[in-house]
Amino acid sequence: MAARPTPPDRTAPGGRNPRFPGYDVLSQRGTWDAVTAGVVLARTGPQPALRFFTPAEEAVAEPLLDHLLAQWEEPRVPVLRMVDARLAELQTDGWRYTDMPEDPQAWRRSLAGLDVDAAARHQGAHFADLDRPHQAGLLQAVQDLGSDRWHGMPAGHVWNLWTRYACTAFYSHPWAWNEIGFGGPAYPRGYARLGIGVREPWETADQAPRDPVQRDRAPRGPEGDGT
Amino acid sequence: MTAQGGHRPDPGGGGRAASAFQTLRQSARTHRAVRERNASAWLLPNDGTRFDHALIDRMRRYPDGDEVDLVIVGCGAGGATLAQRMARAGWSVVVLEAGPFWDPDTDWVSDEAGSHHLYWTEPRVISGSDPVPLGSNNSGRGVGGSMVHFAGYVPRLHPSDFRVLSDHGVGADWPLDYADLRPSYERIEEELPVAGQYWPWGDPHSYPYPPHPVGGNGEVFLRGAAALGIEARVGPVAITPGRFGNRPHCVYRGFCLQGCKVNAKASPLITHVPDALVHGAEIRADAMATRIETDPHSGLATGVRYVRGGREHVQRARTVAVAGYSIETPRLLLNSADRRFPEGLCNDHDLVGRYLMVQGAPQTAGRFAEEIRMYKAPPPEVTSEAFYETDPSQPYVRGFSVQNISPLPITWAEHVAAQGHWGEDLRAYMRDYVHWATLGALCEFLPYADNRITLADEHDRHGLPVADMAYSMGDNDRQLVKAARTAMEDILKAAGATEVITIERYAHLVGGCRMGRNATEGVVDADLRSFAVPNLLITDGSVLPTQGSANPALTIMALVDRAALRLAEGARSGLRAPVRDTGTV
Ligand SMILES: Cc1cc2nc3c(=O)[nH]c(=O)nc-3n(C[C@H](O)[C@H](O)[C@H](O)COP(=O)(O)OP(=O)(O)OC[C@H]3O[C@@H](n4cnc5c(N)ncnc54)[C@H](O)[C@@H]3O)c2cc1C
Ligand code: SF4
Numbered sequence: 001m002a003a004r005p006t007p008p009d010r011t012a013p014g015g016r017n018p019r020f021p022g023y024d025v026l027s028q029r030g031t032w033d034a035v036t037a038g039v040v041l042a043r044t045g046p047q048p049a050l051r052f053f054t055p056a057e058e059a060v061a062e063p064l065l066d067h068l069l070a071q072w073e074e075p076r077v078p079v080l081r082m083v084d085a086r087l088a089e090l091q092t093d094g095w096r097y098t099d100m101p102e103d104p105q106a107w108r109r110s111l112a113g114l115d116v117d118a119a120a121r122h123q124g125a126h127f128a129d130l131d132r133p134h135q136a137g138l139l140q141a142v143q144d145l146g147s148d149r150w151h152g153m154p155a156g157h158v159w160n161l162w163t164r165y166a167c168t169a170f171y172s173h174p175w176a177w178n179e180i181g182f183g184g185p186a187y188p189r190g191y192a193r194l195g196i197g198v199r200e201p202w203e204t205a206d207q208a209p210r211d212p213v214q215r216d217r218a219p220r221g222p223e224g225d226g227t
Numbered sequence: 228m229t230a231q232g233g234h235r236p237d238p239g240g241g242g243r244a245a246s247a248f249q250t251l252r253q254s255a256r257t258h259r260a261v262r263e264r265n266a267s268a269w270l271l272p273n274d275g276t277r278f279d280h281a282l283i284d285r286m287r288r289y290p291d292g293d294e295v296d297l298v299i300v301g302c303g304a305g306g307a308t309l310a311q312r313m314a315r316a317g318w319s320v321v322v323l324e325a326g327p328f329w330d331p332d333t334d335w336v337s338d339e340a341g342s343h344h345l346y347w348t349e350p351r352v353i354s355g356s357d358p359v360p361l362g363s364n365n366s367g368r369g370v371g372g373s374m375v376h377f378a379g380y381v382p383r384l385h386p387s388d389f390r391v392l393s394d395h396g397v398g399a400d401w402p403l404d405y406a407d408l409r410p411s412y413e414r415i416e417e418e419l420p421v422a423g424q425y426w427p428w429g430d431p432h433s434y435p436y437p438p439h440p441v442g443g444n445g446e447v448f449l450r451g452a453a454a455l456g457i458e459a460r461v462g463p464v465a466i467t468p469g470r471f472g473n474r475p476h477c478v479y480r481g482f483c484l485q486g487c488k489v490n491a492k493a494s495p496l497i498t499h500v501p502d503a504l505v506h507g508a509e510i511r512a513d514a515m516a517t518r519i520e521t522d523p524h525s526g527l528a529t530g531v532r533y534v535r536g537g538r539e540h541v542q543r544a545r546t547v548a549v550a551g552y553s554i555e556t557p558r559l560l561l562n563s564a565d566r567r568f569p570e571g572l573c574n575d576h577d578l579v580g581r582y583l584m585v586q587g588a589p590q591t592a593g594r595f596a597e598e599i600r601m602y603k604a605p606p607p608e609v610t611s612e613a614f615y616e617t618d619p620s621q622p623y624v625r626g627f628s629v630q631n632i633s634p635l636p637i638t639w640a641e642h643v644a645a646q647g648h649w650g651e652d653l654r655a656y657m658r659d660y661v662h663w664a665t666l667g668a669l670c671e672f673l674p675y676a677d678n679r680i681t682l683a684d685e686h687d688r689h690g691l692p693v694a695d696m697a698y699s700m701g702d703n704d705r706q707l708v709k710a711a712r713t714a715m716e717d718i719l720k721a722a723g724a725t726e727v728i729t730i731e732r733y734a735h736l737v738g739g740c741r742m743g744r745n746a747t748e749g750v751v752d753a754d755l756r757s758f759a760v761p762n763l764l765i766t767d768g769s770v771l772p773t774q775g776s777a778n779p780a781l782t783i784m785a786l787v788d789r790a791a792l793r794l795a796e797g798a799r800s801g802l803r804a805p806v807r808d809t810g811t812v
Contacts, residue, residue, distance in 0.1 A: 019658045033488065035333055039341040070651040093362030094348030098695070102350075136650070143647065163649065167640035171657070172340035180660040182602060182636050185337035187488045190478025191603040194442040199598070209662065211594060211725060212655045 013175045014073040023204035025177045025184040036185045043173050047081035051088040052104065053111075059128040060111040063135055068166040077176060082169035093164075100157050107165075110158045113151035114138060181206060246425030249433040257417045257435045258471075265311060265418050268472025270501035277331040277490050278497075282504045289509055291540045295319040298531050298544035300516040300559065303372015304783045305767035306550030307495030307503065308415075312791030314506035321509045321542055323533050325551075326369030328512035329496055335486035339637045342485040345369070345376045351554065352683045355697035359585050359733045366552050366736065370512055371496030373552065374780055376484050379492050380607040380630060381421050381465045381781040383412050385429030387616060388775040391673075395617065395624045397703070398673045399582070399772040402744045402753040405430060411785035411792075416463075419493040419781075420471055423462015428612035436469070438462045439477065442604030444631045447595065447664040449609055451722030457714075459611040459629075465493035465781075466605055479604045481633060492605070511535070511542075517691055519547055519563040519572055521760065526567065528763045534689055546794075548755075550767040550787075553583055553736040557680040557769065558694040560740070573740075573759040578750050580680035582741050584774050585698065587670030587708045588734035590632060591715035592642060592663045593724025599664045606633040614714060615776050623706040625671040628776040629715055632667035636660065645730040666718060668711035669734060671776045672704045680739055698733075737779050739769040755790040766790060 008015025011024045026044070029037050053061055058080070065079045066072065086092070092103045100106050117138050118127040127135060145155035170176050177184050183191065183203055193200050262269055272279045289295055296318035299306045306322055314320045326347075329335065336342060347366040353359055367373035386405035391398035409430065422436035438461035441449065445461065452459035466477050466487075477491035490497050500510060518532040520541060530543035549556050557580035561571035571579050608631040615626045634642055636657070642665075643656045678699060682692035700708075708731060716727045743749020746758035751770055757763045766787045768779050 032337070033332075036336040036338055036341070039336045039338050068649050068653075070654050091343060092348065093360075094346065095351045095353050095361035097358055098352050098354035139649075143649070163644040164641065167644055167653075168340055168637050171636040171640045172338070176657075177636060179654075180636060180657050181600075182660065183600070185482075186478070186480035187337045187482070188478065190480045190489075191442075192479075194440060194479055194604050196443045196446050196595075196599060197597045198443075199600070203600075206598060206661055209596070210659070211662075212652075212659050 010075060011175055012178050013071060013075065013077050013170075013173075015075060017179055019206050019208050020178060020181045020204045021207055023178050023181060025174050025182065028184060028202060031189045032185045033187050036187060040174060040185060043082075047078045048085055050081065050084045052084045056115070057108060057111045059126065060114050061107075063128060064111070064114065064139070064162065065166050067132075067136055067139055068162060069170050071170075075175070077170050077173040079166060079169045082172075083165045086165065086169075097154070097157050100153055100161070103161065106153065106158065106161055109151060109153065110162070116151065117141070246433060247437070249425065257420065261417050261420070262472070264315070264414075265499065265502045266472075266505070267311070267418075267498050267501040268474050270505060271473040271490060271497055273473040277488065279501070282501055283328060286504050287507045287509050289319065289321050289542075291542050293319075294543040294545060295321050296544070297321075297546045297548060298323065298542045299548045299550055299766070300531055301325075301372065301550035301552065301555070301767060302370045302495065302500070302510055303367070303550060303552060303767065304374050304495060304780050305787045306372065306548070307370075307499040308784045308787040309548055309550065309766045309791050310508045310510070311499040311503040311506070312788065313795060314503045314508040316791075316795035318795070319507065320503070321511060321544070323514040323516050323531060323542065324370050324510060324512050325515040326367075326512065328370045328510065329375065329486070331486060331488050331490065335488050337480060337482045337485065337488065339485060339635050342376065345486055347555075349687050350685060350693045352685065352693060352695040353698070354695055355678065356699040359696065359698045361696070366554065370500060370510055371494040374494040375486050375496060377494070377780055378607045378632070378778070379464045379466050379483050379605060380610065380778040381416070381419060381463050382426075382610065382612070382628070382777040383429060383432070384775045384777050384782050385615060388773060391625065391773050397624060399741065399743075401772050402742055402749065407753070408782070408785050408789060411788040412781065414788055415781060415784045418498055419465040420467065421463050421465055422468045423464060424460040426460065426463065427458065428615060434463055436467070439464065439466065439468050439605065439608070441608045442479070442601065442633075443599035444601040444633050444664045445604065445608030447593070447599060447722045448631050448666060448718065451718035451720070452611060454721035455717060457611055457613050457718065459609050459613075461609050463610070464605060464607045466607075467491050477605060481602045481604060481606065481635070483605050483607065484635075515689060516551070516559060517562065517689060519549070519559065519763065521563075521565060521567065521572065523565070523567055526760065528760050546762045546764065548764040548766045550765070552767050553739040553769040554680055554694045554696060556765060556767055557739045558682065561680070561682050562691055568759070573750050573757045573763065575759055576747050578741070580739055581676050581678070582674040582738045582772070583678045583680060583696065583698070583736065584672055584674050584738040584771070585733040586735045586774060586776070587627070587672050587700070587704055587711070587731070588667055589670070589708050589712050589715070589729055589731050590642060590665060590667045591712060591719060591727055591729040592665040593719030593722065594659065594726040595662050595664060595723055596725070598661045600661050601633040601664055602635055604633070607631065612776070614711070621710065623703045623710065625673070625703070625707070626776055627668045627670040627707055627711040627714075629666055629668050629711070629718065632665050634665055639663070642728070642730050646728055664719065664722075664724070666715045667734070668715060669776045669778065670704065670707035670711050671774060672707070673701055674738055674741070674773060675699070675701060735774070735779050737768045737771040737774045740765050741772040742770045743772065754793045755786065764790065764794070
């Protein structure tokens, strides 16, 4: 933690935008067409209450999604609600692997599976009761199984299901766009500055162009409270 | 603006002035000629809105009981092209389209997650040793079909693609030659229209319009290719570089895969549907075909059963064309089994659903110190077909092409997550988004009989069995993916990338009802007419026997252009159903 905490950035997930400080794609919303603006802004408004996950499932899904996206601090992209809404509305991608149940069923089974794993390895505990490193350990164990089966499903397909839903929700949110410097919707205005090393006047330059590979590599997975 | 003007290096070198002249000459004569045979671009509104609703209000409407000359299932690349051609030829045409009649202004958004409704998301099962995820990646719905959200690359096949079996003892030969298709390629390229540099590969040719400026991603590709002496060209894309009829030019917003709200990128909705409508075709949207009706006595198709607004109807017709693409077309034929065709319509030789193909489409991204911002400019920018043909020094046959692709944030997150990154690691990679450039390859996977569509036990909301798509790669396929990956990594490194990451994926569906010289070789002939039912055609991507390393849409439209000409020319009288329909509706 820095000695003097900077005031949180209310337009970036977790209140920090280290690479594009102050960049807010929503400041451009006046230039977006009304239909697109409606769709994007709805994500920043109130989300419907949970309809799909049972309380027991919610208790597992919330920390699972937090881990997958390292969302530990406010403001948070409401990923749990966004995933719940998709499943409640059967807004799936339409296909399923032949060795997997339909997505809603696969979610329920995999969340129950994490609770079973928690109980088996941690004296009957619930997944939600474990501390973060232990939760992360259980998730890493699922990922490490690769194509082996896990609670009757290929672990890789379960992992793919989790990350697909988590990433689609998180990176559809304008706060996440701020964090990655994405220009967002661009109709009808379009982009005028194409090419290497150029920006629209309203885009922010990367202030900390760190190569994620060159930086000190932590092992894969979450890094606690992310400093 | 760095990307304007002619200062970009031409990696092909030489012949630049001559090719520029050819392009210029071609574009000067095309406008008028195109308008005379397909006025779609001039029938779009000129007031900043994107579709003229009067065209729909004034659309001719046929009662089900009318026997129309032609009913078409599916209003995508193949179906819409056929509708426009046959309506022009004076045929009465009804198109049944399962999805909606899109209005780009109100139905499409500049947003990834908000474009989910463009894809065919009815249930499907994927199996085999290399199952192919579908959804956003493979097929669309609604008037315009998959081209509504296609990337916009429109290369031709090479002459060698038509004789893979003769040349290499694998795959299949086509029942026609490249030369048979060339005039159709040229016509469709003028109608889309296509922009790109002079094309040195396959059958060398120019394009009607000059290339677009490229964004950072395209610059990286050109830079890397030039450093390695690999030829790469800007194009060919179905995107207007200037005004075309009432279609404005591209604004470089980068959302081609979400449907072009500008009307700059081609889709049948704006390239063929308007002209079809003014020539009397009816496009019946939200109408899901459930069965092709046949007459057991005459052996002819009599119409199509479909569900609209929860009610079942039958549209009678003298000729039926199926254009639902590589999954839905075989599914519809299999679901149309009857006493004469117990294994599915046209399936006497167990060919329906087989020889389905996808292209191997590994995607390699490179990290650059500079900001690339690959989300700007249309995702299709630069192509190299330098690896397209068989290289005798390699252990594999056939080849691959390399193109730019420019993933938006969600797709990019999938790319990063596929490397195994999650949590803080994933976030850190994602924050680096503006520094990455991405190339995609298209590898020519060979057709195999066991890669196929069958009916699953599961049913959709209409009560129809859903499709099961089985896919497994062969040895040659795997070697191609490996070679393509190496080539892309080399190009990106030569352009200055400090790290490269590759994910394996697939793109484009074709095959499933392939054409052949006779009934044991294919479901349809070179004129796309089925061998088993003389007045039944299949006019979509499912007829391709092989796929080359080219994106398929242009070839699909060209095949249908040719088939339509032949249908209109001679065969009409022979196609009129000789007997009355029996007991439908
Ligand atoms: C993300 C993506 C990017 C692509 N990029 C490119 C590219 O850059 N270049 C390229 O050449 N190709 C590209 N393609 C592929 C290209 O779009 C397709 O190959 C082409 O559109 C297929 O044409 P088609 O006529 O066979 O089917 P489609 O265009 O898919 O049309 C089929 C239509 O039939 C309808 N239909 C299906 N079943 C029924 C039924 N039972 N009743 C009524 N209607 C039905 C569907 O709703 C659909 O509208 C891309 C595809 C995708 C998904
Ligand atoms: S980049 Fe151009 S062609 Fe693509 S969607 Fe935007 S305006 Fe249309």
